[in-house]
Amino acid sequence: MAEQVEIFGNSLVQHDQATRRATLALLDPEDAPNVIHHLELLAVSRGYTKVTARVPAAHIRHFVVAGYRLEAAIPHFYGEGETACFLARHFGDAPDPERMPLLLRRILAATEMQSLAGPVPLPEGGVLRSVEPAEIGEVVSLYRTVGVAKSAAVDDPIFLDNVLGRGDLFLGLWIEGILVAACAAIFDPATGTAELAHFVVLPEHRGKGLALLLLQRIAELSAACGARLLWSAARAYAPGINITFAKGGYHYGGTLTNSTSIYGAPESVNVWHKCLAEDPALAWSSLFLTNSD
Template identity: 35%
Template sequence: MTEDRIEQFHGATIQHGPESDRIYLMKTGTADLSELPGELKAYAKEKGYSKIIAKVPASAASRFIGLGYSKEASIPGFYNGRETAEFLCYYPDSSRRTAANSEEIQQNISLARRMHDKPLPELPEGVSLVTCTPDNAEEMSALYREVFPSYPFPIDNPDYIRETMQTHIVYFGALCNGRFVALSSAEMDEEHANVEMTDFATLPAWRGHSLAVHLLKTMETAMKKRGIRTAYTIARAASPGMNITFSRAGYTFGGTLVNNTNISGGIESMNIWYTSLAVSRES
């Protein structure tokens, strides 16, 4: 796998590169929000990228919309359970604005919504759920390589897994007979009390056993203990399974990021699902 790079840009944090052919504004940081929307457009033009996707507080959205950006998705409560995050897009190449499989995407969203809060199946016999450790990094990276031909972050690199374990990511796994059969991760933004539930991967032989949803519920419990208030995911829009997983676990659909991410060998649209961890959904 190759990957786009993360770097500082005028005080903000961005990911960019030819793999996903885009700029992703991950955090506005200390950037001047009156200048940042235009600076991103200029940088995209310089690099020849066909998309900008900017994740910004709702209070800053008008600065971007005034320069031609438009909303694709949102996550209420993203910033400390109070302020919404808006996902705003700009397409230097207008042909990227429309998904060729838009009808399939809408069908998957509808299917997932019908599964909202459905009862969860039992964990298969012989499977246990664990928090991963640095000693597991080699086996984890091998599983990710097997499942994903390409991925937006270098999870096929055991050094990356070890490094992120020490900073802001907690990895979880499903074990059977001492071997990992499924993995996931919780990428925490502790400053803003949110977490991305991501990096779900299940070996082909183990698909259909709802391991992802069991991992997700374990992740939620762990994140609540850390004081995280909002959980979300950015799931492949063309994958019915992951969209059903999050809807079934009680998550709400937040929008589609069109032709957004290079994953599994090509650029795909991604769906956002979110939930509040601060208040029980049963209350």
């Protein structure tokens, strides 16, 4: 069964019978703390093993009292500088330990050794720009060639058409006319943030800094669109993408344990975030738009 979306009051809850997980994706302060009871009833009635929530720090106490634990945080996520807290509660008797703690620690240690990278040059014969609706077929082919690690629907033309239709960014890199890499920025106008997702690079083009090039350019475009903060949830067991975020000046915000399913197996994700005000060139770019942007 596909992921289901429910509205409780003015809050948004997503849940999936296949993964036995539920997520409070959007909390309306008026629904706290009643939504916590709703989440518990949902988990118990459906046999879900884990419930996660992203909530403003001002409301975390209600969740902690109900048995939730803090896994990650992003400062200044909401207006007036309020922190976004990523919480989780386990249901049932089965434990929910980190599957690969040693690998996770090694990857995080590697990210701590990285210094801020300079601008990555465009490769010879390369073109880096937003994907046009007529090019959706090329993007679908790219994701199908590389393989989709999780059910994000990025190899579905309808999904991609909706992404472009609602104003989100999909950035593509073509070399000699062939699409070799892509990523997306998913905007949240209510918070002024953008989630960076769906990074993909053809295997034969990896190790050339293309993911970092995409990260740098999509930050510029997101700032020009009015985003003030960028964040992402990167696969915890994939060293390349975590090192890329560290080189891009992003801060590690915590690890969401076993929060997603990769190739059918549970996997943790690392939360990375960056306030665009930290980079004056990006913070002011939205004020100096030109017709070429």
